Amino acid sequence: MQINSPTELFIHSLSDIYSAEKQLTRALSKLARESSSSELSEAFKKHYEETQGQIERLDQLVEAEPNIKLKRMKCHAMEGLIDEANEVIEATEKGSVRDAGLIAAAQKVEHYEIASYGTLCTLASQLGLKKAQKLLAETLEEEKNTDTLLTKIATSSINQKAEV
Template sequence: MSVKTIEELFVHELSDIYSAEKQLTKALPRLARAADHPALAEGFTNHLAETQGQIERIDQIVEILGIRLKRIKCAAMEGLIEEGKEVIDSIEAGPLRDAALIGGAQKVEHYEIAAYGTLAALAKQLGYDQALPLLLETLEEEKATDIKLTKLAEQGGNQRAAREAKAA
């Protein structure tokens, strides 16, 4: 990665999150199938549609700014998705797997929150006034998804896993 200007950093970071979102669209259906609790499966399915909208926003930013994204693969998202595969392969379907899936999904959301927060700060610094609202909209969606995942965990996901462990 050879980045020499703040503009190049913005393009690199936008390219990275674009790759991350694309990878996530492939992983979410698998996570939905692996979830035992219907609300968690529905959450993954709903987030897929939201993620596709976020990709469309990145496309809008590219068009507005007249930039070209770099062809890179987001290694961070690749690792997070691999962790999710390991959870699915190593934990039997049920409340414990759901608790692990929620934790993994929150890691993804926290990564995305950091990425979009950084992009929004860069866009503000660069005066990309048309791109900034699009980035902030996605940032708020990612924060909202994180809150939903926390509520799923607190409203029974982790308790069911704990009860199952005591019963075993």
């Protein structure tokens, strides 16, 4: 796909994160099941619900902006990040070491999403897409909050248990 304008770059990036969020909804349920920590499992379940809302927000954005049409594409970055999480699951037994690995994998996902939504917010602002920028900023804050929560879970208990 040839990208020739900031609008086309915005649409491409938006389509990519839409695919990423769809892939993530399928992965979060597995992460919740594979965690031995109830706190971590609940965090994954909460983020699953949040991710469903983020997809709805992306749908709202497309409805609100008549010149924005999503392209059918696959986010290869998210596919790779999910593959890494699955490798952690396959390489560990259920317990604190796996939980620490799942947190690391989930934080890689969050950092990817933070970078993606930050870029989309900037592009939306530059393109004068005020409604889109507002919706994207809401999701960006949720992603940052999830990253902070994962850090808190890791440092408050999981990582210490994994060391034993």
